[in-house]
Amino acid sequence: GAVVSQHPSRVICKSGTSVKIECRSLDFQATTMFWYRQFPKQSLMLMATSNEGSKATYEQGVEKDKFLINHASLTLSTLTVTSAHPEDSSFYICSAQNSRQVARYTFGSGTRLTVV
């Protein structure tokens, strides 16, 4: 079955530094990647949608200069949290989709980011 590998699973960084989260589709081509943020005991909020080779489309209220998304290949997308602050601490989850497979979304295992 389709597998998405997300790394790291946990990261602690100092305030002001940047953190990169990787999301790889291992056995299929991810034409679209979705990045979500989840606060404790809350639902998933879509941050942005990226199509391979194109600029990401950000949801309203998400700072594109703070959350940099790169989707340069069909198997890799990255989310970089720049100049992280404690309020950026959250659980980040990616989801990959192949446009040839309708209604099929494969989720990564998530990244717990803690900014101290």
Added chain:
Amino acid sequence: AQSVTQLGSHVSVSEGALVLLRCNYSSSVPPYLFWYVQYPNQGLQLLLKYTSAATLVKGINGFEAEFKKSETSFHLTKPSAHMSDAAEYFCAVSPTNFGNEKLTFGTGTRLTIIP
């Protein structure tokens, strides 16, 4: 526009009892509907999905859901709860028109199983 409402942020059932998690949706186009389960500090695992085929959908771990257009509902059920079913459950909707396929999630229901 699309949205999902999950009634009950917390549901507790006894082991062996019926599990019923409620989900109502709103969508301007025919929807695809999903149920996902999430264990602590993990990603989402697909339980089942409705993609306009059979209205009664069977998923993994004994779960099933029925799409009822007249009630705009997609409730999740399991005849007999198991301790391992304790988790967070999310209902989600996506439109069926190509090019606008992002998932919209409900607020989630935390299922607790009482021994």
